[in-house]
Amino acid sequence: MYKYDEYDQAMVDARVEEFRDQTRRRIEGHLSEDQFKPLRLKNGLYLQLHAYMLRVAVPYGTLNSRQMRKLAHIARKYDRGYGHFTTRQNIQYNWIKLAEAPDILAELATVEMHAIQTSGESIRNLSADHYAGAAPDEICDPRPWAELIRQATTFHPEFSYLPRKFKIAVIAAQEDRAALRWHDCALRIVKNETGEKGFEVYAGGGMGRTPIIAFLIREFCPASQIFSYIQAILRVWNRHARRDNIHKQRMKILVHELGEDEFRRQVEMEFAHILTLGRDFPQAEYDRIAAHFEPPPFETGLPEEVDRSDPDFALWVDRQVAAHKAPGYAIVNISLKPDGGIAGDISAEQMDLVADLAERYSFDDLRSTHVQNLVLPHVRKRDLHAVWQALDAAGLASVNLGLVTDIIACPGLDYCSLANARSIPVAQQIAERFADLNRQLDLGELKIKISGCINACGHHHAAHIGILGVDRKGTENYQLLLGGSGTEDVSQAKITGPGFDETGIVDAVERTIERYREIREPGERFLDCYRRVGMDPFKEAIYG
Amino acid sequence: MGDPLRFRDDPAPDEPGVTLDAFLDQKNATSVLLEAGDDVRALLPELGRVRLVEIDFPRFRDGRGFSSASILREAGYEGEIRAIGDVLVDLLFFMRRCGFDSFEPDEPFDPGAVDAALHRYPDVYQSATDGRVPIWALRHPQCATG
Numbered sequence A: 001m002y003k004y005d006e007y008d009q010a011m012v013d014a015r016v017e018e019f020r021d022q023t024r025r026r027i028e029g030h031l032s033e034d035q036f037k038p039l040r041l042k043n044g045l046y047l048q049l050h051a052y053m054l055r056v057a058v059p060y061g062t063l064n065s066r067q068m069r070k071l072a073h074i075a076r077k078y079d080r081g082y083g084h085f086t087t088r089q090n091i092q093y094n095w096i097k098l099a100e101a102p103d104i105l106a107e108l109a110t111v112e113m114h115a116i117q118t119s120g121e122s123i124r125n126l127s128a129d130h131y132a133g134a135a136p137d138e139i140c141d142p143r144p145w146a147e148l149i150r151q152a153t154t155f156h157p158e159f160s161y162l163p164r165k166f167k168i169a170v171i172a173a174q175e176d177r178a179a180l181r182w183h184d185c186a187l188r189i190v191k192n193e194t195g196e197k198g199f200e201v202y203a204g205g206g207m208g209r210t211p212i213i214a215f216l217i218r219e220f221c222p223a224s225q226i227f228s229y230i231q232a233i234l235r236v237w238n239r240h241a242r243r244d245n246i247h248k249q250r251m252k253i254l255v256h257e258l259g260e261d262e263f264r265r266q267v268e269m270e271f272a273h274i275l276t277l278g279r280d281f282p283q284a285e286y287d288r289i290a291a292h293f294e295p296p297p298f299e300t301g302l303p304e305e306v307d308r309s310d311p312d313f314a315l316w317v318d319r320q321v322a323a324h325k326a327p328g329y330a331i332v333n334i335s336l337k338p339d340g341g342i343a344g345d346i347s348a349e350q351m352d353l354v355a356d357l358a359e360r361y362s363f364d365d366l367r368s369t370h371v372q373n374l375v376l377p378h379v380r381k382r383d384l385h386a387v388w389q390a391l392d393a394a395g396l397a398s399v400n401l402g403l404v405t406d407i408i409a410c411p412g413l414d415y416c417s418l419a420n421a422r423s424i425p426v427a428q429q430i431a432e433r434f435a436d437l438n439r440q441l442d443l444g445e446l447k448i449k450i451s452g453c454i455n456a457c458g459h460h461h462a463a464h465i466g467i468l469g470v471d472r473k474g475t476e477n478y479q480l481l482l483g484g485s486g487t488e489d490v491s492q493a494k495i496t497g498p499g500f501d502e503t504g505i506v507d508a509v510e511r512t513i514e515r516y517r518e519i520r521e522p523g524e525r526f527l528d529c530y531r532r533v534g535m536d537p538f539k540e541a542i543y544g
Numbered sequence B: 001m002g003d004p005l006r007f008r009d010d011p012a013p014d015e016p017g018v019t020l021d022a023f024l025d026q027k028n029a030t031s032v033l034l035e036a037g038d039d040v041r042a043l044l045p046e047l048g049r050v051r052l053v054e055i056d057f058p059r060f061r062d063g064r065g066f067s068s069a070s071i072l073r074e075a076g077y078e079g080e081i082r083a084i085g086d087v088l089v090d091l092l093f094f095m096r097r098c099g100f101d102s103f104e105p106d107e108p109f110d111p112g113a114v115d116a117a118l119h120r121y122p123d124v125y126q127s128a129t130d131g132r133v134p135i136w137a138l139r140h141p142q143c144a145t146g
């Protein structure tokens, strides 16, 4: 994985000092909360209902054991002993004291981590395929490009006060494991007819109150020009987006207002101009970065077979383990959705354990996923049983990847000052209702995602079954949505009809799922069934 | 209002900026005031007579002026570019990188903060109109373009 050199380290250290200074000015009263807010937001520090929340960047979802142990240490020393992995592969701490935030950033800097551009109107931390470097279906590891773009977009002077947030995702596989087209700028590495590598570029995606799936703005951008192309997109948006209404400032709205063709035309004109400025990074710099992502020294001649005599282990293998590109290796998915737990939450002790496992069994490589789970990307098949035992002992061996209890849920009204309704208890009740593993396995792939308000942090637009918390005459109310997807078959979920109270929404989810069971064809996923029959049979089941 | 903070050696132009439309009409004007929503490219054919471009920041969160200044410098403009309005000292570093070389904020900067803001970061990750050598070029002196 990437290692900072003295330049990278100096930038991060400088940021810590800057933030220490800004925090001091705030605490001493030289900065008002109004003036301080945009500054702290550039460091991932939000003010929530009960405390400050700090969002730490996990660039393209890659961590090593040293970093994970530091995250555990921070959880213990500065928070209440746990952290929360988010849908953008980052980690958040919910109980932070303002005066300690600079110390946390300083601790992070010692392990090459930071909270730069994790919130606010900035180019956010990039997300990427969490199977990068391990997936059999990728044409290359997308992370060297992600790292290059990370550097290119860090403290970019022209794009320091964008109209709104700007989220980039990068993948290099057919299968989309990163909710690609729900990003403002979505990049898929492809090869053209001559075998040259480049990017398929999508623009203008996003969730929030106006969900839009990104459109294909360019079929092929030569890899060496991608930074120029991204700057062209950013400049067109920065110059022409509305600035009078915060809800209409995301890039997707400008694309919608100009039309895709006109937006593309303007970007192409700007691209032609920016190319002449010679701002793209040279091949030598790409090569330098890529050298950090060389495949680990995979052993050869390893056994392929896995001893399945322990039935619990076999169940876990079938669900949580994915195929790896190297013979004898496998990808391990660690569920952060235990029975009755909170999606994405992980204790300091669990972090330490996962760090140990990564170090011992996965070439010191660890990933976070946008579904709020973790991944050990390179595990020898013959070590799977040992890994499973260790995970099981720590309460991390749940079997539910992609199943009905693998729920995404935002913090909601338990933490978030913008929330209309609670998300966590709804997720917990659904998980309880479907706790029986046989029932889950019978239902197959089913993605439930819950947001506590229209901002859609919980990806409900991209859910097979989505839940949205709304405020109805001062009481918590939930809308149900069906038919969304965040993978290569991307689609936007539609609202079923009138909303429900807390118990009502759990019942409605169950009725929806029972109807699916009645009408599905053999082997048909919920999403495919919905696409075949449409909304009506489900409405009938829900509303009678 | 006091004197602007300037990073230039030439005498400050004393003609107040007129709006973009007025500037395009008045062929003898040399100072222009760009509002955040103005299209800076309309000015490019007239750059020969421009000595001062004032770029207004109605709110500091409105970052359009960063692109306007960059586009002027990219077009070869060497006259003064002044940031006016709601300009915060924490933006100074980025503004300098985009080509602003004078500042007349509504709320005057604290002089100590100016120095700190300008010298906070030892290096930069990307080239911009200020000609600073980006980190990638420092890493590969043989392919530096500046």
Ligand code: HEM
Pocket: A046, A048, A053, A085, A086, A087, A088, A092, A164, A165, A167, A182, A183, A205, A206, A207, A208, A209, A250, A409, A410, A411, A415, A416, A417, A418, A455, A456, A457, A458, A459
């Ligand atoms: C509790 C503090 C949080 C606050 C105040 C907050 C605020 C917001 C707001 C205002 C938006 C809408 C942005 C827009 O439409 O332009 C948003 C979107 C989003 N947030 Fe959060 N959020 C919080 C926590 C989280 C968490 C914990 C996650 C991950 C689990 C998350 C992930 C996202 C995602 C994925 C989006 C959708 C981005 C898009 O519109 O494309 N947020 N958030």
Ligand code: SF4
Pocket: A410, A411, A412, A413, A416, A417, A418, A419, A420, A451, A452, A453, A454, A455, A456, A457, A458
């Ligand atoms: S969706 Fe709403 S309630 Fe949930 S975290 Fe985002 S802003 Fe808060």
